[in-house]
Amino acid sequence: MSDLLEKISACVIEGNDKDIVGLTNDALASGMSPQQVLDNGLMPGMDHVGVEFRAGNMFVPEVLRSARAMQAAMDILRPLLAETGAKMVGKVILGTVKGDLHDIGKNLVGMMCEGAGFEVKDLGKNVEPEAFVQAVKEFNPDIVGMSALLTTTMRTMEQTIKALEEAGLRDKVKIMVGGAPVTQAFADQIGADGYASNAASAAELAKKFVGAA
Numbered sequence: 313m314s315d316l317l318e319k320i321s322a323c324v325i326e327g328n329d330k331d332i333v334g335l336t337n338d339a340l341a342s343g344m345s346p347q348q349v350l351d352n353g354l355m356p357g358m359d360h361v362g363v364e365f366r367a368g369n370m371f372v373p374e375v376l377r378s379a380r381a382m383q384a385a386m387d388i389l390r391p392l393l394a395e396t397g398a399k400m401v402g403k404v405i406l407g408t409v410k411g412d413l414h415d416i417g418k419n420l421v422g423m424m425c426e427g428a429g430f431e432v433k434d435l436g437k438n439v440e441p442e443a444f445v446q447a448v449k450e451f452n453p454d455i456v457g458m459s460a461l462l463t464t465t466m467r468t469m470e471q472t473i474k475a476l477e478e479a480g481l482r483d484k485v486k487i488m489v490g491g492a493p494v495t496q497a498f499a500d501q502i503g504a505d506g507y508a509s510n511a512a513s514a515a516e517l518a519k520k521f522v523g524a525a
């Protein structure tokens with residue numbers, strides 16, 4: 313790996329959202345493609361963060377800092393990737409379900425998925441089942457990710473799956489659910505395709521869904 317790419321990876325791991333901007337611009341100015349910077353700089357950094365987070369060696373505030381650094385670089389790369397038609401591993405739409413305003417975990421899932429090479433459309437929080445349906449029609453994702461932090465809003469995940477079924481879209485997507493009160497058993501019960509307990513595992517699961525793991 314080039315020195316610049318190693319430094320970009322290190323910025324993600326350290327959560328350095330200042331230096332990463334200059335380094336990303338330097339890498340592009342040196343002739344690297346946006347895809348190379350993503351694949352060989354940002355993604356290895358985020359992979360490392362995922363491993364350390366799962367192992368309990370990194371904690372949420374540190375992961376959030378890493379996510380911010382990744383975001384700062386992605387703000388530069390995203391339009392260039394779109395222009396060059398770069399190949400992403402898949403598309404994910406993500407939202408915190410209706411009635412639920414907790415979005416910190418969902419945002420981490422989005423960053424981890426982006427770090428794993430997915431194009432992520434974040435619908436935000438308090439997302440109505442119908443808005444998920446509309447987004448699937450418009451964005452044609454491989455995966456729909458739903459987050460819920462309240463026991464009272466978990467059921468909305470089931471309603472959203474039903475809405476996708478009624479719209480004839482259920483079989484076009486893989487459905488991934490998560491959030492503190494959600495369990496594998498609950499995911500099975502509502503007919504989701506998968507459950508992840510944390511953001512790093514969510515990105516791993518997403519990769520499995522599209523055959524990129």
Ligand code: B1M
Nearest residue numbers: 412413414415416417457458459462463490491492510511
């Ligand atoms: Co709220 N809140 N909150 N809250 N809040 C909890 C969730 C609660 C457990 C606190 C408590 O009572 N101990 C409790 C829920 C109880 C329950 O239902 N069992 C609670 C409550 C009751 C409420 C209100 C009702 C309080 C009130 O107004 N009376 C209210 C509800 C508002 C609403 O949503 N309608 C409320 C409001 C809020 C704030 C707005 C103040 C704020 C949210 C700010 C925000 O998100 N922008 C807030 C916060 C911050 C929390 C706590 C303290 C922290 C949540 C958090 O961000 N954790 C929380 C208590 C706690 O957890 N200690 C609490 C960090 C985050 C990284 O973890 O979201 O679990 P988490 O995400 C993880 C995994 O779950 C997983 O990956 C993430 C990263 O590893 N994951 C997924 C998440 N989504 C995933 C999706 C996936 C896969 C994995 O696939 C798609």
